[in-house]
Amino acid sequence: xxxxxxxxxxxxxxxxxxxxxxxxxxxxxxxxxxxxxxxxxxxxxxxxxxxxxxxxxxxxxxxxxxxxxxxxxxxxxxxxxxxxxxxxxxxxxxxxxxxxxxxxxxxxxxxxxxxxxxxxxxxxxxxxxxxxxxxxxxxxxxxxxxxxxxxxxxxxxxxxxxxxxxxxxxxxxxxxxxxxxxxxxxxxxxxxxxxxxxxxxxxxxxxxxxxxxxxxxxxxxxxxxxxxxxxxxxxxxxxxxxxxxxxxxxxxxxxxxxxxxx
Amino acid sequence: xxxxxxxxxxxxxxxxxxxxxxxxxxxxxxxxxxxxxxxxxxxxxxxxxxxxxxxxxxxxxxxxxxxxxxxxxxxxxxxxxxxxxxxxxxxxxxxxxxxxxxxxxxxxxxxxxxxxxxxxxxxxxxxxxxxxxxxxxxxxxxxxxxxxxxxxxxxxxxxxxxxxxxxxxxxxxxxxxxxxxxxxxxxxxxxxxxxxxxxxxxxxxxxxxxxxxxxxxxxxxxxxxxxxxxxxxxxxxxxxxxxxxxxxxxxxxxxxxxxx
Numbered sequence: 001x002x003x004x005x006x007x008x009x010x011x012x013x014x015x016x017x018x019x020x021x022x023x024x025x026x027x028x029x030x031x032x033x034x035x036x037x038x039x040x041x042x043x044x045x046x047x048x049x050x051x052x053x054x055x056x057x058x059x060x061x062x063x064x065x066x067x068x069x070x071x072x073x074x075x076x077x078x079x080x081x082x083x084x085x086x087x088x089x090x091x092x093x094x095x096x097x098x099x100x101x102x103x104x105x106x107x108x109x110x111x112x113x114x115x116x117x118x119x120x121x122x123x124x125x126x127x128x129x130x131x132x133x134x135x136x137x138x139x140x141x142x143x144x145x146x147x148x149x150x151x152x153x154x155x156x157x158x159x160x161x162x163x164x165x166x167x168x169x170x171x172x173x174x175x176x177x178x179x180x181x182x183x184x185x186x187x188x189x190x191x192x193x194x195x196x197x198x199x200x201x202x203x204x205x206x207x208x209x210x211x212x213x214x215x216x217x218x219x220x221x222x223x224x225x226x227x228x229x230x231x232x233x234x235x236x237x238x239x240x241x242x243x244x245x246x247x248x249x250x251x252x253x254x255x256x257x258x259x260x261x262x
Numbered sequence: 263x264x265x266x267x268x269x270x271x272x273x274x275x276x277x278x279x280x281x282x283x284x285x286x287x288x289x290x291x292x293x294x295x296x297x298x299x300x301x302x303x304x305x306x307x308x309x310x311x312x313x314x315x316x317x318x319x320x321x322x323x324x325x326x327x328x329x330x331x332x333x334x335x336x337x338x339x340x341x342x343x344x345x346x347x348x349x350x351x352x353x354x355x356x357x358x359x360x361x362x363x364x365x366x367x368x369x370x371x372x373x374x375x376x377x378x379x380x381x382x383x384x385x386x387x388x389x390x391x392x393x394x395x396x397x398x399x400x401x402x403x404x405x406x407x408x409x410x411x412x413x414x415x416x417x418x419x420x421x422x423x424x425x426x427x428x429x430x431x432x433x434x435x436x437x438x439x440x441x442x443x444x445x446x447x448x449x450x451x452x453x454x455x456x457x458x459x460x461x462x463x464x465x466x467x468x469x470x471x472x473x474x475x476x477x478x479x480x481x482x483x484x485x486x487x488x489x490x491x492x493x494x495x496x497x498x499x500x501x502x503x504x505x506x507x508x509x510x511x512x513x514x515x516x517x518x519x520x521x522x
Contacts, residue, residue, distance in 0.1 A: 071421050089424035101422045105440045105517035115426035146520055162426070 017080075018202045019045040019068065019170055024077035025228075026063055037063050039228030041077070043221070045170070048200040050193075052207055052217035056260060059225035061206045065172050068204065069095050081169060091115055094163030098175040100155050102147040102162075109134070109143035112162045133161040137191065153184035157191070164195065173205045177212070189216055193240070210256040214249060215242055222259040232259050297487045305487040306494070309476075319488050322476065327499070329471040330461055333389060334503075337396025338457045345401045345453070346446060349408025350438065359409075366405065374399045374460055382467060392464030392472075399460040400453035407449025411442030440517030447511050447518060454507055458500040473499075 021043040027034040037060040045051055055061050066072040068079055070089040079086045081093065094115075102111050112130050121129065134143055137157040147155055156176055163171060177185045193216055196203055207213055213220050214236060222232035234255065238248055279299065285291055286298040293301075305319070312320030352359040377398055381391040415438055423437045439446070465474025473496055480488035511518040 069421070069425060071424070089421065091425060091427045094425050095421070097418060097422070099418060101418045103419070103422075103437070103440070105443070105520045118427055166426070 016047060017044050018047045018049070018082060019043070019204070020080040020083075021068075022077060022080075024064075024067070024074050024079065026060070026067065026072070027075045036228055038067075038074070041223075041229040043230060045202060045204065047202055050196055050203045050205065050216060050218045052205045052213040052220045053223055053230075054207060054210065054213050054220060054256060054260065055223035056225055057208065059223050060228060061208075061223055062174055064223065065095070065174050065204070065206055068170070069093050069172055091166040092169045093172060094166060094168040095172045095174060096156065096159045096163060096176040098178050100147065100152070100159075102155055102158055104147055106147075107143065108139060108145050108147070108150070108158050111147065111158055112165055114162060115166045129165060133165045136164070136195065137161045151184075152180050153188060156180065156188060160192070160195070164199070164201070167199075168201075170202045170204060173203060175207055176205075178207070178209070185212070190241075192216065208260075210253055210260065211244070213256060214238075214252045215244065220256060222256070224262075294484075294486065297490070302487045302490045302494075305485075306491040309488065309491050318483065319476070319480070319485065322471075323495075326471050326473050326476050327495075329469075329475075330465065330473045333392045333464065333472065334396055334457045334461050337393040337461075338400050338454060340393070340397040341400035341404050341453055341457075342450065344397075345404030345449070346408045349405040349449070350412045350434075350442070352405075353409040353412025353442075354438070366402075370402045374456075375463060378463065378467070381464075387467050388469045391467065392461060392469070395460045395464040396457045399456045403452035403456065404449040407445045407452070408442065411445025411449075412438060414445070415441040440515070443511075443515060443517040444521050447508065447522060450507060450511070451504055454503055455500060458496060458503070462496065 021041060024038055024041040024043075025036070026038040027036050029035075041064070043064075053061055053064070063072065067074045068081075068086065070086050070093065086093070103114065106114065109130050112133055113126055116126055116129065130143070134140055137160055139154065139157055139161070142150070142154065147158065150158070159176070177188050180188060189212065192203075195201065205213075205216065217236050220234045220236060221230045222234075223229070224231045234252070236252055238246075238252070242249060282296075282299050286293075286296065308320045310321075310323040314321035348358075348362065352362050374395065377395055378391075381394045385391040385394055419437055419441060420433060423433050428436050461472070462474035462477065465472040466478050468478070469475050473492055477489050477492040480486070480492065508522070512522075513519075
């Protein structure tokens with residue numbers, strides 16, 4: 001296994017680029033010809049950074065995430081993760097999907113351990129590792145439940161645990177809390193922030209919820225549908241935990257709203 | 263709750279039995295068309311437990327049952343071994359589907375009974391013909407359900423598997439088959455039911471032993487009680503096989519245990 005972030009610390013080398021995307025273009029082929037989605041897109045993320053990607057529906061947010069995950073090969077350009085090109089999906093770039101993508105015939109514990117199968121761990125080591133992550137996402141006592149017995153929020157906790165256990169270089173999140181009620185969403189955001197800080201986890205978080213973006217992000221990027229690239233960028237310089245009622249927070253919020261309304 | 267379910271399940275068979283008793287007691291139907299349930303019961307007991315060859319049909323059951331079971335098992339296994347892999351492949355690979363579907367759908371339109379004359383010429387009378395008929399009939403539901411199951415697996419699950427480090431080949435066993443399991447089992451159960459139906463068809467053609475053969479022999483010698491015994495036994499054994507099939511699948515596969 002890769003060294004734990006809290007022990008080693010300098011996993012990506014401090015401020016070095018974790019993810020580097022240069023000149024990325026993608027077209028979908030349809031009957032009407034090639035339909036451009038992303039055009040000459042550039043994006044750089046530092047190690048340990050939490051970046052939110054916002055944009056209106058159909059702007060290519062999910063497409064970009066799929067390309068970084070390796071589910072989709074871009075038409076042009078390249079993505080580098082720690083300097084190495086991305087060619088296929090792998091456990092160094094894990095995704096938490098919007099929909100429930102847990103394996104329905106496996107218990108919570110088995111779902112979380114799924115990615116550990118090809119790592120050389122003894123039964124006991126694996127068991128302890130899974131226990132640790134059950135604790136981490138607050139699901140102690142639910143290890144033997146099947147996914148269908150869990151609420152939406154709990155399912156997303158399992159989804160989070162099953163990827164974090166692999167210590168991915170970058171965590172990709174595709175509107176993971178979009179289907180949750182407001183209360184649960186707040187809890188999940190808090191959980192994510194705690195985990196991200198503890199583990200210095202690099203996260204690319206896609207959302208269309210402006211409030212969510214200002215709450216969690218270090219930096220917010222706006223992906224515009226018309227030009228197909230990132231055309232606005234904003235560093236959120238608010239102390240954590242962030243007070244949503246503060247004037248500063250509202251200022252950031254209305255700024256992002258403006259982008260979306262353009 | 264469990265007791266209530268059982269009672270409900272038994273309600274209609276018990277009512278039918280009661281009606282049968284009444285019809286026989288009142289003499290509404292002559293004995294040579296529908297014998298009294300008691301007669302059928304006694305003939306059944308003699309057929310199953312009686313000393314062999316004391317009189318016609320006594321003690322034949324074990325021999326007939328084993329012969330029929332061997333034919334059904336063999337035919338059903340053949341259908342499974344061909345149907346599941348072909349169905350899964352057709353469900354996942356458009357090339358295979360295009361290649362196989364027109365031929366398979368064409369053949370499916372042929373009623374199973376049409377194969378009988380051909381099978382008799384090809385394989386003669388007996389084991390091979392019956393096994394061929396059973397396999398042919400059971401193949402289609404098994405194939406079709408495996409295909410549907412494989413096709414319905416959302417790409418999301420493959421993506422989830424791929425990012426968790428599952429290769430494409432391992433994904434077949436780690437993701438595809440477990441996801442498709444409910445459909446696969448539905449196909450197997452349908453196939454099993456059809457197997458018994460076509461078993462009787464195959465055995466009606468003049469084989470010396472088997473549950474279908476007994477029914478045919480009984481018709482020749484005018485023993486309607488034995489015909490009824492044969493029918494009831496096939497219904498019972500078919501039901502047991504279905505339960506057994508589900509139990510075995512649940513015992514062998516986590517995905518079966520937890521999804522059906």
